[in-house]
Amino acid sequence: xxxxxxxxxxxxxxxxxxxxxxxxxxxxxxxxxxxxxxxxxxxxxxxxxxxxxxxxxxxxxxxxxxxxxxxxxxxxxxxxxxxxxxxxxxxxxxxxxxxxxxxxxxxxxxxxxxxxxxxxxxxxxxxxxxxxxxxxxx
Numbered sequence: 842x843x844x845x846x847x848x849x850x851x852x853x854x855x856x857x858x859x860x861x862x863x864x865x866x867x868x869x870x871x872x873x874x875x876x877x878x879x880x881x882x883x884x885x886x887x888x889x890x891x892x893x894x895x896x897x898x899x900x901x902x903x904x905x906x907x908x909x910x911x912x913x914x915x916x917x918x919x920x921x922x923x924x925x926x927x928x929x930x931x932x933x934x935x936x937x938x939x940x941x942x943x944x945x946x947x948x949x950x951x952x953x954x955x956x957x958x959x960x961x962x963x964x965x966x967x968x969x970x971x972x973x974x975x976x977x978x979x
Contacts (some may be wrong), residue, residue, distance in 0.1 A: 890896040922933035
């Protein structure tokens with residue numbers, strides 16, 4: 842096999858007839874006649890509703906239920922870090938999740954980095970105003 846053919850085969854542009862790894866999408870689907878028979882027999886052996894309308898109706902019902910739960914919890918002031926006061930939603934600001942020891946270690950490591958001229962990293966046009974400036978690589 843020449844290199845060009847090998848590259849096309851490994852990229853998935855072509856496949857070997859009957860190969861499990863490189864099968865056409867149509868070969869991976871249930872044949873239409875078999876699918877119709879399975880649909881008639883009910884239920885389909887898949888973890889999803891048989892039609893998009895059924896799926897969307899189920900998701901709408903779930904969404905409405907969850908929104909009702911959130912509304913009830915908000916009215917009872919039971920939402921964690923969230924308050925509804927005077928028609929305004931107030932969310933408590935998140936605290937930093939990085940441990941203090943990690944911040945200290947990062948500062949020590951960054952202090953070990955040498956000062957580097959930006960122009961040493963990549964060429965900068967004179968119009969940028971950065972020529973000759975020093976920066977710390979953080």
